[in-house]
Amino acid sequence: MSFKSIDLPGIGTKYEIETEKGDRVAVIFKDTGGIQLYVLEKGKETPSAVELNPWEARRLGSILTGAVIEPEKEAVEVAFSALSDLRISVQTYIIGKNLKGKSIGELAIRRRTGVTIIAVSRKGKNIINPPPDFVFEEGDIVVAIGERHQLETFEREILGI
Amino acid sequence: MEQIAIALLACLILALISKSLSLPPIPFYILAGILLGNGGLKILTPNEIFEFLSHLGLIFLLFYIGLELKPERFMARGKSFLVAGLIDLKVNFLIGFLVALVLKFGYYDAFVIASAFYISSSAIAIASLIENKKLILPESETIVWLMVFEDIVLVFLVFALSMDQNPLLLILKMLAIVVLLYFGVKILKPLILKILDREDDLPAIFTFTAVIVAAAISKKLGIPEVLAVIVLAVALSTTNPKAFERNSRPFKDTFLPIFFFFFGISVELSGGIVEGLALSLVAILSKFLSGFAIGRILHKTSSAGIEIGANTIARGEFSIALAAISGSAIVSAPITLMVIVTSVVGSITGKYSSKLKEVVSSLFAQT
Structure with a gap:
């Protein structure tokens, strides 16, 4: 080359x-x-x-640098030099019809999966640290943070994908 | 005020039309000037304000060119830059000069015509390379650097055409202004950089003032303003050329159409249609010839040669500028026609150069 x-x-x-x-x-x-x-x-x-x-x-x-990207799903994995066994993933998802009208608390996302929703983007507006009574709408883009396997549980149990 | 308003409106509308047809706007501006001016409907007449604004267009065009002329930049290019540039200069200047003599122009006018004939339009060539997506081709680099070479020659041509006084005296005066501006800029560099860094209106005011002051001083000294402005730009390019480009660009973009328009107003085309058309035809062939030679020598292929030729046919802003600077009335009609014809033909050949290559190669395959 x-x-x-x-x-x-x-x-x-x-x-x-x-x-x-x-x-x-x-x-x-x-x-x-x-x-x-x-x-x-x-x-x-x-x-x-x-x-x-x-x-x-x-x-x-x-x-091109190799980050995993699908249009509705993209992730960043963060590793710390001082904590070599800790790898935190941050990933975005789009909320589908199945979660419409349900709140974060009602879905018990953190208790069931360990994943935390740290931000939601709705129609171009960002909501940082949404409270437990935050109600999803179809098309919301959520930013979820957790370990890789926790995010996989989140995808399976909550999002149903 | 009305006259300027009409001119500006006409330029604006024509710029929109030319962009939508993906043709260069320069011939449109000139044609509009011809149509509304002395040679046409006589709605607009040259007046002092018009002339001043048009002169600003010329000055800012040359200032802008001067900012790009950094010697260390083309020193780094080495031999190929020189080879291509010299072929282009020799072939086209010579052919242009000979054609002008055949058309019975005097030596001075033939020199003006040869200069305008030689110099391609950087604006059209560069826009064509970007728009027609040719920047990956190695020959596009050759074309871009050819335009830089032509810009350098332009400075000398402007100098030669301004020699209406004792050449020795002019050279001495020029040296004086070069030294004055160069050291002036050197001493003031920290201040200049500080002003350019500001985010308010000062950088624009400073840029405009520097250009006008340089032009005014040169007028007092009896030096052609256009030369002084180029020298100023080269001197200022040692500070922050990008900032000066950013700040002078709106002035150039606004006043340059007025310059072309105004040039059109004072042209009477009827005087030189035959000469102009003959010149245009040879001008197209001549650039193909020089382009072909450059392509064969630097890129070893004929198709590169056709590409270079096709993208350098268009004459434009500099040809008109040289005609205006020369002050010769008799050359303006043929040069105007040449610019109109070659700029339109050149933007078409630039767009369809790959078709052109196919046609040429099939022609050669048959014989």
């Missing part, structure tokens, strides 16, 4: 990777803020290209 960065006056900076197979990928960070992503297969003349905004580019970047 070869990598190079090239200064393009009036446009921005180009980063180019040639893969072992000889395909080429180029990313152009434009001075105006947008990003162009190119893919050119070996032996082909015309590249494919897409235009990304900075947010989309970051998102794509995190996918």
Whole structure:
């Protein structure tokens, strides 16, 4: 693999990777803020290209670095150097019809699974540390925190997935 | 005020139309000027305010170019930069000069025409590379750096066209202003950086004032303002060029359309249609020739050559600027026509360059 960065006056900076197979990928960070992503297969003349905004580019970047991402479900796992056996996962879920109208306390999420709901996003507004009497609506995006196996229990017992 | 309002409205509407047709706006501005001005409906006449605003457009265009001209930047590019740039210069300047002589222009006018003929439109070339998504191609780098080379040559062309006085005296005066501006900026650098860091209106006021003051001083000294402004920009690029670009861009973007429009107002196309069309045709072929040579030499393929040719055909802002700076009335009609034709043709060839490559390669396959 070869990598190079090239200064393009009036446009921005180009980063180019040639893969072992000889395909080429180029990313152009434009001075105006947008990003162009190119893919050119070996032996082909015309590249494919897409235009990304900075947010989309970051998102794509995190996918490429290997973070698990599905549109409705994404997770971050945090490990601490001083506590090597503690791995905390933070994961988002979308509330479906089955939980509509039920409160956090009523579902006894923490008692049954060990998972804590630390935030809910509803129609673009964020609610941090929702109280036990917080009632879910369909489409809420919740941020749940716990150990990996606790989150799996949460998915099974509460969300039913 | 009415005249400026009409001009601005026309430019705004035309900019919208040109963007929706994905054509460069420059020919539209010029055509609108021709249509509403002396050569057309005679609704608008050149006046002092108009001329001043249009002059601001020219000054800010050159200031903006000057900010990008950092010697260490192109020193790092090495030989390929020089090879491509020199082929482009030699081929196009020579052909342009010869065509102008054949069309019976005098030596000075032929020089002006050759300059305008040589210099491609950076704005159109760069917009085309981005819009048509060609930035992964190695030849797109060559094209971008070719534009930088042309910008450097532009400075010399502006200098040559401003030689209406004793050249030695002008050179001495230029040296004086280079030293003055360079050391002025060097001494004031901490202050300049502090002003640019502010988040209020001061950076914009400072940028505008610096440009106008440099232009005013140069006028007092009898130096062409456009040159002084380029020198100022190069000197200021040692401080925080990105901030100056950000702050001067709105001025450039606002006044430059007025410059093209105003240029159109004073052009009488009828005087040079045949010459203009002949010039346009050769101008297209000539850039294909130079592009082809560069592609063969630097990238070893004909298709790279066609790509380079196709993306450098468009002449635009600099050709008009050089025509305006030269002050020669007789060249304005043919140069205007050349800009209109090549900018439209160039943006089409830029868009369909891959089709063009197919056609050319099938032609060669048959023979």
